[in-house]
Structures are given as C-alpha cells and as structure tokens.
Amino acid sequence: QLARSREALEERRVYIESVLANIGAGVVSIGSDGRVGTINPAALALLGLSWESVSGRVAADAFAEAGLGDLAALAR
Numbered sequence: 001q002l003a004r005s006r007e008a009l010e011e012r013r014v015y016i017e018s019v020l021a022n023i024g025a026g027v028v029s030i031g032s033d034g035r036v037g038t039i040n041p042a043a044l045a046l047l048g049l050s051w052e053s054v055s056g057r058v059a060a061d062a063f064a065e066a067g068l069g070d071l072a073a074l075a076r
Contacts, residue, residue, distance in 0.1 A: 017038075020038065020040040021040055021041060023040070023042060024042055025042060026039075026040065026042045026043030026044075026045075026046040026047065027039070027040045027042070027043055028040075028043050028059070030059045030075060034058050034059055034060065034075070034076075035056055035057060035058055035059065036054045036055060036056065036057055036059045036062060039051070039054055039055075047063075047066065047068060047071070048066065049062075049066055053065075053066065059072075059075040060072045060073075060075040060076045063075055
C-alpha cells in the first residue's frame with residue numbers, strides 16, 4: 001500500500017510539473033522557510049531570472065538582488 005501511495009504521489013508530481021512547464025502564466029512556489037521551491041519557465045521569462053539565480057534561495061533575497069523590490073517585499 002505504501003509503494004502504491006508513493007507511486008501515486010510521484011505521478012501527481014510529474015503531472016503538476018508538466019502543467020507548470022507548459023502554461024503561459026508565471027508560477028512561483030515559496031516554502032514555509034521562504035525559499036523558492038519551484039518556478040516555471042514563464043515566471044523566469046516574465047521576471048528576467050534564471051533558474052540558478054533563484055533555485056533553493058530565499059525568495060525575498062533573490063528577488064531583491066534581481067531588482068524586483070516589490071516582489072521581494074511581497075515574498076517577505
């Protein structure tokens with residue numbers, strides 16, 4: 001049962017990542033620790049960011065460094 005649950009969770013994760021990668025809207029998820037969890041290609045393009053500049057970083061810091069002060073304030 002545990003193996004089936006893990007498999008179902010993995011399928012759901014893959015599906016969600018596929019959807020996020022292919023929609024035109026920018027989506028950023030920020031964890032309870034304030035770090036960027038996921039950011040889709042549309043968000044990267046809209047914000048002028050690279051995956052490496054935000055992945056796993058504190059969102060407010062990454063956005064502030066990129067000159068996105070309003071977004072940094074929102075992330076705080």
